[in-house]
Amino acid sequence: MAAEGGTKAILAALFANAGIAVSKFVGFLITGSSSMLAESVHSVADTSNQGLLLLGQKTSKRKATKAHPFGYGRERYFYSFIVALMLFTLGSAFALYEGIHKIQHPEELSSPMVAVVILVLAILLECYSFRTAIVESRRLKGDKSWWAFIRQSKTPELPVVLLEDAGALFGLVFALLGVGLAVVTGDPVWDGLGTVMIGVLLGVIAVTLIVEMKSLLIGEGASDSELAAITDELASGDVERVIHIRTQYLGPDELLVAAKLALRDGLELADVARAIDEAEKRVREKVPAARLIYLEPDLYRPVRV
Template identity: 65%
Template sequence: MAANLAIAVAKFVAFLFTGSSSMLAESVHSVADSGNQALLLVGNRRSRRRSNREHPFGYGRERYFYAFVVAVVLFTIGAVFSLYEGIEKISHPHAVESPAWAFGVLIFAIVAEGFSFRTAILEALHLKGKESWVTFIRRAKAPELPVVLLEDLGALLGLVFALFGVTMAVVTGNGMWDGVGTLMIGVLLAVIAIVLALETKSLLIGEGATPDVERKICAALEAAPEVDRVIHIRTLHLGPEELLVAAKIAVQHDDTAAEVARGIDEAERRIRDAVPIARVIYLEPDLYSEERARAAKAAEAAEPAASGETAT
């Protein structure tokens, strides 16, 4: 955040010397990036508050809310401002003055943002595994890293667009190119805003665990000797590092209540060992039959929201 603020000041100084709308758009872009990071820090801090009567599952989703604000407000403001400046510069072009300032600041910023982007990539590699980058951004449950990755990618591309606009304006002597570079920055920010808004909206509504995590949970449940099989399971992320698990499990018909209780305790322990973020677990014991299983699947297919399979 401090680095982005320093880059924003450098870009703004270059704008004052050059009058370049691309430099002004990039200044606003860097200020927006700093604001984004401040909001993510606030969301991270507020998400750590203890649960209470009003919010019994805690405040983990605060991180999703602030990431959504980043997408909708700050990126959108940056995009709208850049688009307006680009259109204005194309309509009323003027030559870029003292272009050396713009070139010097842009090259410095590209180096700095490149280092930041490299750091974000190295951090993400620990979590990405064999997934593609698109899949990683779509499935990531912690919003901060995808936001920073897209921020840094957008910052690098925005600097390249600004460099293109300023260079073309200087080479051709036509200030309209400066406006074209600014428009390109605006479109870039708008695209990033849309992508982030869609992803964080999905997290706000409520996403379940990934298929791999659900398979681990089912395997842990069925490894308990008192559990015959998993009849039904639902998961929900209460926050990036907190998962709710609700499952109906089949137990043996001749088990005593004490044996069922021990089996449930053992199953919960196995789940937490396999998936440490599974913090809230509700297990409902039941007797399994093929007829009831088919009826439940038919009810889910007909009306998923009212399948009747509720964990208690």
């Protein structure tokens, strides 16, 4: 479900950004607008980013090997992290450089209405991509706020596409403002200022994604609600209590659970094995992402002060 939704959002963004990139480059060649150039590079970077996200989804499905016994699920996090770096370097850094250059050395725009028409069409295409990302993300978001979804989601592609599309929409608006004000005032410096605003916006989005993807790449545990559900399911039947528990996401749909359990006294070996098997079954039914579960029976020794 998560992978299918993420793929649909990625493909929508890929086709939209590819078309937008071509039209923006044509607009830049006609007008010479730095905002158009910055947006062109931004769209090319976004198109490449969607390709990397699709690559990450494909390579993460490889079977586990002796060298990688837990599989390749984290490759989706790795490629999402690379996407964030590309957004920062190709998008933000280039836009800031180009904008500052045009402010220091302003140049008159030629055929600015061509840029306006292209930007308006690009906004419509980007709205389609953004809407697709919102619809697919809403299925996983639940009752969380959008910011909480971006911060807590274990599916990296949807937050990446959401923030990319939001940044693209605002970037197009900034470019439109820059070109429009340059035409109205006759001062091409506004075009450079619009480009700088695009660079700052992309920088903020890129840093946010870098922080979140780094956290996933290092390894995040189950959410509070998932951890509570797992603990409740474990502490049932012949299991008296969970002594301690550790969890970690090995990929968006694969959670590792390791716990030490205190079992009821006097159980035979066969009963211990049955209690462990039943505990694993309960957890998997409640939290399907918990695919790898390692449980160790032990005696509970309360700490005495």
